[in-house]
Amino acid sequence: MNFVNRHFPEREVTDRVSPEPAISRQQKWPLRYDAVEHVALGADIATILFASIVSTLLYQAQNGQAAAGLDNALSFALVSAACLVCLLKTYGLYQPVELLALRNQMRAVCLAWTSSVLFIWAVSGFATHPGISKQAGLLFVVIGLGLLLAERWGVKVLLGRALSGRKFANTNIVLISDQPLSKNVGLSETLSMHGYFVKGRFSLPPFGFGPACRRRLTARVIDHIRTCQLDQVVVEADPERWPELRAFVADLRVLPFPIIFVPVGTTSELLRHPKRSLGSAVCVELQRGPLTPLECAIKRMIDVIGAGLALAMLAPLLALTAVAIKLDSRGPVFFRQQRCGFNGRIFLIRKFRTMHVLEDGPVILQANRADRRVTRVGRWLRRTSFDELPQLLNVLDGSMSLVGPRPHAVAHDNEFDKLVRNYALRHRVRPGLTGWAQVHGCRGPTPTAVAVETRVQYDLWYIDNWSLGLDIAILLRTPVEVLRGRNAY
Template sequence: MSNKNQLPLVRKASGIRLARDNILSITESLTDPLVAVIGLWAVAFIQEGQLSPIYLFLSLIIFFLSYPGESKLSLPINKAVMNIVFTWIMLSSLLILFAYTTRYMYLFSTQTIVLWVVLTPIMQILALLLLRSIAPLIMTLQGPVKQAVVAGINEQSIELALRLNDTKLQSTNIIGFFEDRTLKRVAENTDIDVLLNGNIGVSILGKIDELADYIKTHQVNVIYLSLPMSGHPRILKLLDDLKDTTASIYFIPDIFMTDLIQGRMGQIDDIPVVAVCETPFTGFNGVIKRTADIAFSLAILILILPILIIIAIGVKLSSPGPVIFKQRRYGLDGKEILVYKFRSMSVCEDGGAVTQATKNDQRVTKLGAFLRKSSLDELPQFINVLQGRMSVVGPRPHAVSHNEMYRKLIKGYMIRHKVKPGITGWAQVNGLRGETETLDKMKARIDFDLEYLRNWSPKLDIYIVFRTVSVVFKGEKNAY
């Protein structure tokens, strides 16, 4: 194949998660959770001579909070080690905080827990090194690498080739494309140019109509059809031509290049359906999220009760008005909820027009300025979390009047209400806290909110909580 038919796919994929039908991927996803659980059992048995039911209960919590383990085989070893250590510090810290504040800690041996917390990341790192060394052997258990071809060159097919060909640990190898356009026309596609940034080459093997004949004379195990849905008749013809083959055939609809939220395949009886916009908190994910919200908010409220009392007295003495300010906001599914805050202003706006706080805002009291700067005014919202109106982590709720304004100006604005609003969020720990005086700032905040919905995991929530603590202690210049 000449160089003129070689398409340089140059975007370097990193942190690839192996296909879930891959034995190695399944093994990797179980490694960290199982090491933590087995480590707990071993330490408890050695220290106490038995494995009491309370440790079995704790091991279940650990497993479900850490499963599936993040893919680290494709990461450099230093990044993989940092990932293990940081993840474990976050998870163990939250568990210990909850245990202490709820007085469950007395059920465990302090020596056992400390030893387990220290040894677990070491054991997980050793397990990762072992898994890396035996990964090639595990891959051979599922047979030879499958050879695949792709019909159509576009953003999603290029991304697929990058992800499959940029790691030796995948079970499928893209050997080439079938495309009717010339390479020059393909290169003129600016959307595809955005993806080019490395040194991976995949050949153009022929035109799409030549695909069926190619399959008959070459060893191809998998065919990916990445053709526009507007070409439905052509897709049907190609599928008919490919009936005389034993290759597995997958269709990559161009709908997946749209702004999907939790896009996934499903089935209702025998009818296939595709989720285009869905909450990440369906099924067991919803149970995990709600359980974590209740446990964390209850622990925090018990821990900060003296602080709440002191702030309440300070607000009452500093200026006339209620201690708690209740404002209507949009919650889950766009329904109105009442959100609690310590009053920080001399006025309580909740009408058709709510003016955002600005720098040196005369409405903000002296104590209120400190509360807003330190985010202490948000503490009563942990009560909202217990009520089920809010979550600890999620898109921040906006005043109803602001919602009605921005939903007309920003496409996809209301999608953020597929989940409960949060006390803190992905946008806030990325510098988008406080006043949004321009439309671009609000668009950026919404982009982060939607990114959170696409990529939610328990680990991401834990990370955001820790980032929030860091941001609060450092101080945020936009908070006033």
């Protein structure tokens, strides 16, 4: 359908030269929003170099040495800074939106700084390096990390103040939109907050406008832009209109300014997902895996080291427990039961036997407070959760992790999957010896659908918000929860 007809008259330019709001007359900072990423990157490099100078001077003052070896220290600092900024830049952690997430920034800086320094030390043979002493190097690492964390806090405060006070220097733009002015308030507010000043606003015709209408609109836009000082052109429209927008944008290529496309509508949701390459094809990642390969490697390393050390230290107690179980009642020391693990795979979980029966079938009764199936030793083991410790062997063989959603018997999994929506999403990570739900008191039987749903909500929150610090926090809180003994019988 051609746009030019009597039912859809051509719309004129609105707010061709927008009056500057009062807030823009306030004093601005000499920094544009687009430059925040580069400033933060430069601040990291300067901070690391400053930490190198301070640590070297402190070490030399303490040891009564002259100011020598500063060149070696600065060289080491430059390489460390290069590694750090490369890591953070790769993961997009210098973007202003990421800089506002202080907790994520602190965690990322700690991991990146530690990894960078350890890598450089391993490659350069720091332990035998004649130009840098071990004490000075360790002082540099500690001071550098402290200053980087303090800098991140300062960047977050300044960035938040700049956004709330609209202090960024003006970036002049022309806005071309297919949205009604009443619906355009949100984008205009966002642009103003980030220092973008709309010098002219044009309305795109409805869907299906023809070449003649397009050329007239293009001519008006170009004439206006050539009469004002401009930095960018912003086009806001529904991506479904791309065939006609492509021709319109092609006509604007005569302008020596960048053209930014802001998608709106339902199709725009796809563009919010990260992009990946699959051979020569460009793909959209609709669902991210819960952990990256690096995060999986770190978590697995902690599992192996933690489970190995725990088994070594608890070996005498585990042996005494095995003897007590054999003396208390007939049956094996260990109880093995099928559980549903990572990606729905079935594995055999290991526990100390605490009952007279060994149930592992289509129907399994959950234990209750006065359960006669529980042995005398078993009652003590279940109350202290000591019966779960053989699962450290499951952690070593890779079927479980130290921290993750607790695995349920296969019979209970089939039942809970029918009761609770998204229950199966728990299987996106390895099951754990302890978990986020357990440190919040969700232990023991699940007699109602509400109890199951509450536990699943905790598990899904853990999967969506996983971090190394969260795992460590759960491990530290687990002994406290065991001592409290909530729902443990």
